[in-house]
Amino acid sequence: MRYLPLSTDDRRAMLAKVGVADIDALFADIPETKRLGDLMDMPRAMSELSVERALAKLAAQNVAAGSAPFFLGAGAYRHHVPATVDHLIQRSEFLTSYTPYQPEIAQGTLQVLFEFQTQVALLTGMEVANASMYDGSTASGEAMLMAHRLTRRRKAVLSGGLHPHYAEVCSTLARFAGDEIDRCALDPGAEENLIARIDDETSCVIVQSPDVFGNLRDLTPIAEAAHAKGALLIAVFTEAVSLGACRSPGEMGADIVVGEGQSLGNPLTFGGPYVGLFATRAKFVRQMPGRLAGETVDADGKRGFVLTLSTREQHIRREKATSNICTNSGLCALAFTIHLSLLGEAGLMKLARVNHANGVDLAGRLAKIPGVEVLNQHFFNEFTIRLPKPAAALVEALAQRGIIAGCPVSRLSPGHDDLLIVASTEINTDDDRAAFADALRAAL
Amino acid sequence: MNNQGRPTRPVETAAWQTKTFTGNRGLDIEEPLLFEIGRPQTSGVDIDEAPDFADRLGAHARRGRIGLPGLSEPETLRHYVRLSRKNYAIDSGLYPLGSCTMKHNPRLNEKMARLPGFADVHPLQPVSTVQGALALVKHLSHALMTMTGMKAVAMTPKAGAHGELCGMMAIKAALMASGEGARKVVLAPESAHGTNPATAALIGMTVRPVAAGAGGMVSAQAVRAALGPDVAAIMLTNPNTCGLFEREIVEIAEAVHEAGAYFYCDGANFNAIVGKAKPGDLGVDAMHINLHKTFSTPHGGGGPGAGPVVLSERLAAFAPVPYVVEREGKLDLVEHAEGQELGRMSAFHGQMGMFVRALSFILSHGADGLRQASEDAVLAANYVRACLIDLMSAPFGDRPCMHEALFDDSWLKDTGVTTLDFAKAMIDEGYHPMTMYFPLVVHGAMLIEPTESESKASLDLFIMTLRDLAMSVQRGEVERFTGAPRLAPRRRLDETRAARAPVLRWTGAADRT
Numbered sequence: 001m002r003y004l005p006l007s008t009d010d011r012r013a014m015l016a017k018v019g020v021a022d023i024d025a026l027f028a029d030i031p032e033t034k035r036l037g038d039l040m041d042m043p044r045a046m047s048e049l050s051v052e053r054a055l056a057k058l059a060a061q062n063v064a065a066g067s068a069p070f071f072l073g074a075g076a077y078r079h080h081v082p083a084t085v086d087h088l089i090q091r092s093e094f095l096t097s098y099t100p101y102q103p104e105i106a107q108g109t110l111q112v113l114f115e116f117q118t119q120v121a122l123l124t125g126m127e128v129a130n131a132s133m134y135d136g137s138t139a140s141g142e143a144m145l146m147a148h149r150l151t152r153r154r155k156a157v158l159s160g161g162l163h164p165h166y167a168e169v170c171s172t173l174a175r176f177a178g179d180e181i182d183r184c185a186l187d188p189g190a191e192e193n194l195i196a197r198i199d200d201e202t203s204c205v206i207v208q209s210p211d212v213f214g215n216l217r218d219l220t221p222i223a224e225a226a227h228a229k230g231a232l233l234i235a236v237f238t239e240a241v242s243l244g245a246c247r248s249p250g251e252m253g254a255d256i257v258v259g260e261g262q263s264l265g266n267p268l269t270f271g272g273p274y275v276g277l278f279a280t281r282a283k284f285v286r287q288m289p290g291r292l293a294g295e296t297v298d299a300d301g302k303r304g305f306v307l308t309l310s311t312r313e314q315h316i317r318r319e320k321a322t323s324n325i326c327t328n329s330g331l332c333a334l335a336f337t338i339h340l341s342l343l344g345e346a347g348l349m350k351l352a353r354v355n356h357a358n359g360v361d362l363a364g365r366l367a368k369i370p371g372v373e374v375l376n377q378h379f380f381n382e383f384t385i386r387l388p389k390p391a392a393a394l395v396e397a398l399a400q401r402g403i404i405a406g407c408p409v410s411r412l413s414p415g416h417d418d419l420l421i422v423a424s425t426e427i428n429t430d431d432d433r434a435a436f437a438d439a440l441r442a443a444l
Numbered sequence: 445m446n447n448q449g450r451p452t453r454p455v456e457t458a459a460w461q462t463k464t465f466t467g468n469r470g471l472d473i474e475e476p477l478l479f480e481i482g483r484p485q486t487s488g489v490d491i492d493e494a495p496d497f498a499d500r501l502g503a504h505a506r507r508g509r510i511g512l513p514g515l516s517e518p519e520t521l522r523h524y525v526r527l528s529r530k531n532y533a534i535d536s537g538l539y540p541l542g543s544c545t546m547k548h549n550p551r552l553n554e555k556m557a558r559l560p561g562f563a564d565v566h567p568l569q570p571v572s573t574v575q576g577a578l579a580l581v582k583h584l585s586h587a588l589m590t591m592t593g594m595k596a597v598a599m600t601p602k603a604g605a606h607g608e609l610c611g612m613m614a615i616k617a618a619l620m621a622s623g624e625g626a627r628k629v630v631l632a633p634e635s636a637h638g639t640n641p642a643t644a645a646l647i648g649m650t651v652r653p654v655a656a657g658a659g660g661m662v663s664a665q666a667v668r669a670a671l672g673p674d675v676a677a678i679m680l681t682n683p684n685t686c687g688l689f690e691r692e693i694v695e696i697a698e699a700v701h702e703a704g705a706y707f708y709c710d711g712a713n714f715n716a717i718v719g720k721a722k723p724g725d726l727g728v729d730a731m732h733i734n735l736h737k738t739f740s741t742p743h744g745g746g747g748p749g750a751g752p753v754v755l756s757e758r759l760a761a762f763a764p765v766p767y768v769v770e771r772e773g774k775l776d777l778v779e780h781a782e783g784q785e786l787g788r789m790s791a792f793h794g795q796m797g798m799f800v801r802a803l804s805f806i807l808s809h810g811a812d813g814l815r816q817a818s819e820d821a822v823l824a825a826n827y828v829r830a831c832l833i834d835l836m837s838a839p840f841g842d843r844p845c846m847h848e849a850l851f852d853d854s855w856l857k858d859t860g861v862t863t864l865d866f867a868k869a870m871i872d873e874g875y876h877p878m879t880m881y882f883p884l885v886v887h888g889a890m891l892i893e894p895t896e897s898e899s900k901a902s903l904d905l906f907i908m909t910l911r912d913l914a915m916s917v918q919r920g921e922v923e924r925f926t927g928a929p930r931l932a933p934r935r936r937l938d939e940t941r942a943a944r945a946p947v948l949r950w951t952g953a954a955d956r957t
Contacts, residue, residue, distance in 0.1 A: 059561025061576025271792025331744030344514010
């Protein structure tokens with residue numbers, strides 16, 4: 001077996017040193033009746049070539065997004081990732097290192113995390129950010145729990161524009177913790193009155209912008225109303241590139257900002273691994289979940305970085321920890337940071353502008369199709385259309401014609417069968433958008 | 445021949461403190477922060493200008509600057525390559541972190557995860573366009589169930605702790621469904637990973653500690669004494685955090701089940717027993733599997749992981765959405781609860797990128813290779829233990845361990861050297877230290893997990909190094925330890941300062957003292 005360096009002779013010599021006759025003597029603590037005599041019922045070892053053949057066969061049964069005009073977003077976005085990013089994250093020293101618990105020999109990872117935290121704080125308009133969470137949805141759940149700890153209240157108000165998966169993650173956590181959720185009905189037109197739902201029991205209001213339907217929302221009045229009742233505003237985003245064109249949640253008064261960072265540096269990969277972004281105000285940092293890198297000096301006075309404020313974390317605090325999280329999304333955070341370093345402010349703003357231009361262009365084309373209505377007034381690169389036919393069947397029909405058309409709202413949450421969420425990033429060409437519009441016109 | 449008088453041997457000099465103009469030391473190059481070298485108008489990405497258009501941002505358009513620096517492409521490469529060189533990694537040396545299973549990360553797995561059919565697939569594509577992705581999830585699920593002897597698996601948890609949460613939620617859901625929702629106590633030994641009590645707390649349960657016996661194991665008797673009608677579950681790591689297989693695990697499982705509770709097994713140490721025993725045969729109801737440990741998806745400097753949870757028949761119905769089913773010969777996804785599903789753990793379908801890598805690892809090894817890997821991991825740990833036991837002290841005597849060897853610090857008593865000092869001296873010798881001060885039940889613990897990936901020569905050099913260090917302790921060479929490391933990119937860092945006045949982001953030179 002190519003991965004196992006020990007030879008039969010090595011094993012014999014090592015067993016002799018240990019002082020046992022055979023390997024099974026080392027497994028003697030397993031009750032005898034429970035020890036496996038035979039090999040497990042699985043195939044035997046395979047060569048690299050054979051594994052490659054087997055997996056390539058499975059991969060070939062999928063339609064890769066790059067092979068079709070592609071307009072699907074709804075929480076995960078296809079962007080162009082510079083080749084430099086994937087090369088750098090495969091450096092052995094990043095890829096095959098552990099959590100930086102020995103800072104003297106992990107300054108690479110620690111400095112990257114410090115850079116990541118700074119970038120996330122700047123992008124969201126917040127004071128501090130952590131070193132990443134699993135993804136945007138779990139970060140939302142953690143933000144809700146953090147708000148409960150800060151306010152000592154246990155009711156969260158969820159906007160009907162919040163991605164239904166994110167809302168379900170929050171509801172699941174709440175159900176098992178015994179907390180209350182006030183979840184608004186799906187709100188494609190951004191018409192809900194969240195402010196009326198905030199009361200003295202409310203710990204937090206969770207609002208997404210751009211929301212799952214693509215609407216840009218003004219969070220300022222919601223933040224003000226929440227603060228007036230002693231509640232916190234949690235702002236969510238799923239498209240990080242939007243922050244290059246839109247006002248930051250921090251500017252609008254958010255207390256905690258969480259988001260999905262996949263758009264920068266990370267491929268779609270069927271939903272994971274992604275990278276959860278989590279930022280807040282400095283005064284709340286001791287209730288923040290997840291790892292934090294901080295600056296310090298070494299014994300010679302040189303600047304260095306360490307994991308810090310770990311008394312919040314499970315390995316120190318155990319049942320009193322701010323979260324049970326241990327592993328985060330280190331390598332995806334690295335990809336995010338490298339991509340954003342390459343872009344810089346000028347590049348990010350330009351990328352955002354191209355995304356917005358493509359979204360506006362597509363919305364214009366689709367709006368001209370008889371029977372199609374674009375619901376959004378203000379949006380970034382994603383919007384929702386109302387169709388005269390059920391969206392799911394149309395998407396399937398267009399997929400058969402080689403076009404991935406978007407996400408039927410009914411896929412995310414039963415109901416609203418006639419609504420389709422459509423995204424157009426920088427990867428789409430004019431030809432792609434024209435092909436989509438033509439195909440949709442024909443299918444209707 | 446060297447006939448020009450150029451010296452070909454280093455000149456013998458006394459030890460001298462290297463002082464260089466740049467602060468660099470040969471290949472060890474000091475690297476500023478991105479924010480100190482980047483410029484706002486610089487970009488390493490060329491993007492075509494957007495055409496003129498009427499924007500639809502309204503009052504939502506960003507007005508001020510963000511403050512993000514940019515780098516050209518060559519600067520970016522150099523910055524992150526230089527940073528990478530300040531990290532220790534499995535690819536550069538033995539990484540004996542106990543409980544972390546730092547084994548070889550095959551590059552085939554990286555290549556497979558990057559096939560466009562896996563990497564460039566959106567989680568919400570029509571299921572007709574992702575049949576291969578669903579088949580991969582199904583294959584991996586089947587392999588995990590086969591290896592563990594369990595009836596079901598929840599694939600969506602994103603890491604070990606998230607898997608724990610999922611498993612414990614399934615247990616709570618099952619209890620609520622049978623009218624036993626009042627059970628709110630979780631038994632856990634004091635040697636448990638910190639995630640166990642933290643997870644219990646997240647779902648509104650409290651932990652009742654179970655003392656381990658003198659031998660480092662939990663006895664069925666102690667569990668029986670702690671059980672009661674208020675107990676929902678036991679959370680037990682097996683093999684445990686002391687590197688031992690819980691000998692009374694079957695009796696413990698029986699006692700737990702008789703009391704109407706469930707058995708959650710922390711599967712962090714599954715690497716020791718793959719192909720040797722199945723958790724399902726031992727009475728386990730739920731166990732997370734850290735794909736980034738046992739199945740070698742890379743640790744990536746702290747993630748991403750993946751934590752699928754295998755479930756017993758009693759818990760299968762409570763697995764979260766989404767999951768893969770077969771309908772009329774096609775694979776499909778159940779994305780909205782149809783019955784007793786506990787809810788949703790995360791957006792989308794789990795850590796697909798990690799699933800591809802794990803399945804690649806499993807297929808490469810096969811049933812024979814997986815068993816051999818476990819045997820080699822256990823053999824390597826025992827070999828290290830046997831070669832050090834005369835110099836260092838083991839808390840539970842001279843007895844075999846599973847895949848990790850545990851030492852305490854009683855052999856360091858009155859030497860002036862602590863576990864931390866010893867670990868830091870290993871850095872100067874070119875090794876990543878072992879896990880220190882965990883498990884908490886052992887004083888000054890040193891937990892060594894060499895894994896199956898080391899050659900005998902590599903293990904022997906590691907052993908000789910630790911022996912040399914141990915003898916150095918005996919000789920009273922305290923400075924070798926207390927001042928260590930001296931040869932790493934940084935010496936010991938001031939963690940107290942970092943925590944007292946936290947600096948968690950760059951704020952600009954003007955704000956700095």
